[in-house]
Amino acid sequence: MRDLLPPAVAVAVAEPPDWDGQLYAAEAACLGDRVVASRRRDFTAGRVCARRAMAMLGLPPVAVPAGADRSPIWPPGTVGTITHTRGYCAAAVGRGSEIRAVGMDAEQHRELSPEVRRLICLPEEEEQADRLPPGVSWPTVVFSAKETVYKVWHPIVGSWLGFHDALVEVDPATATFTARIAPAQVAAASIAHPPTVITGRFAVDPHLVRTAAALAADLGT
Ligand SMILES: CC(C)(COP(=O)(O)OP(=O)(O)OC[C@H]1O[C@@H](n2cnc3c(N)ncnc32)[C@H](O)[C@@H]1OP(=O)(O)O)[C@@H](O)C(=O)NCCC(=O)NCCS
Incomplete structure (x- = not known):
């Protein structure tokens, strides 16, 4: 994914077994208790990648909760995107001053x-x-x-x-x-x-x- 986006966008990728990490409380609340393990794993991998991408931009690690429509809610002043499929997860984050939107x-x-x-x-x-x-x-x-x-x-x-x-x-x-x-x-x-x-x-x-x-x-x- 790194090569597919402009340099101003930070990209972090996770592939098994590099999936593990912690959710913040606001993120866990969005996910709820009643999700299957694979959904929890994918959601968590996305948030782990999101925080790695934020760190690449020098941004502090913060929660990325989800809206009612499931779209991620990025910290003010940033834009981002998450994807996951079997064996692969990636997140990308940019500064809103440079990037209008990223997918x-x-x-x-x-x-x-x-x-x-x-x-x-x-x-x-x-x-x-x-x-x-x-x-x-x-x-x-x-x-x-x-x-x-x-x-x-x-x-x-x-x-x-x-x-x-x-x-x-x-x-x-x-x-x-x-x-x-x-x-x-x-x-x-x-x-x-x-x-x-x-x-x-x-x-x-x-x-x-x-x-x-x-x-x-x-x-x-
Ligand atoms: C939302 C959608 C694009 C997600 O794609 P997907 O292949 O199912 O799954 P991916 O793993 O690539 O992406 C899932 C991530 O997309 C993000 N996402 C969900 N809804 C979103 C939205 N409305 N806007 C932006 N990102 C969104 C989330 O981060 C989600 O991961 P998470 O729930 O773990 O946080 C898809 O489910 C969908 O609804 N598609 C129909 C609309 C569409 O694609 N139209 C084509 C227009 S030309």
């Missing part, structure tokens, strides 16, 4: 069923997947890019974005993606200057697909 997603690298492809992909994205070089599950890259886009969009705009509300174009030569947000969603946004285009980077290995994107604070786009 990141990791997925297992596997083929999606035709049904899931249709739920995730617009027809243009399905056609794109058929054209791109073999050996990569391109619909999974599109899926991950869309989750990243949602993690960028939602904290600043506050509204839901469905999988068909962004058109993702993938460039394998540069390992980048460009997501164009549906004009109706942009028009409906209740903030000034909602993002209309979100660009990011991706990385693919035999096990994982990773995507990340950050908006610079001064661009306002």
Whole structure:
């Protein structure tokens, strides 16, 4: 993930067995008592990574509770993002003065069923997947890019974005993606200057697909 984001964003990654750590009381309260062990482990790994990333920026270790919608509540003046999948967890944190929003997603690298492809992909994205070089599950890259886009969009705009509300174009030569947000969603946004285009980077290995994107604070786009 480090290579997928600008230097101003601090990135911390945890892979087993490096998952352990402590939750702060405010975080444990968000998680509750009735969650399965795997959910507690993933949530904790995310918070451990978040504090490691904050430390890289010279920030003190503080709680990162979750809102009612499950989105992390970052300390004032900071923005961040968390992702976890089997065997991998990462958090990224930036200063709000430099970074408007950051999103990141990791997925297992596997083929999606035709049904899931249709739920995730617009027809243009399905056609794109058929054209791109073999050996990569391109619909999974599109899926991950869309989750990243949602993690960028939602904290600043506050509204839901469905999988068909962004058109993702993938460039394998540069390992980048460009997501164009549906004009109706942009028009409906209740903030000034909602993002209309979100660009990011991706990385693919035999096990994982990773995507990340950050908006610079001064661009306002
Ligand atoms: C929220 C969502 C993006 C999380 O992605 P995921 O692949 O299921 O899981 P990940 O491990 O990558 O990310 C989970 C983390 O996302 C973060 N998250 C949850 N809701 C979030 C939100 N609304 N905004 C930003 N981050 C959010 C949390 O930190 C969560 O981890 P935690 O609960 O342990 O703190 C996904 O569950 C979802 O709701 N997707 C539908 C919306 C969407 O993606 N639309 C596509 C728009 S083009």
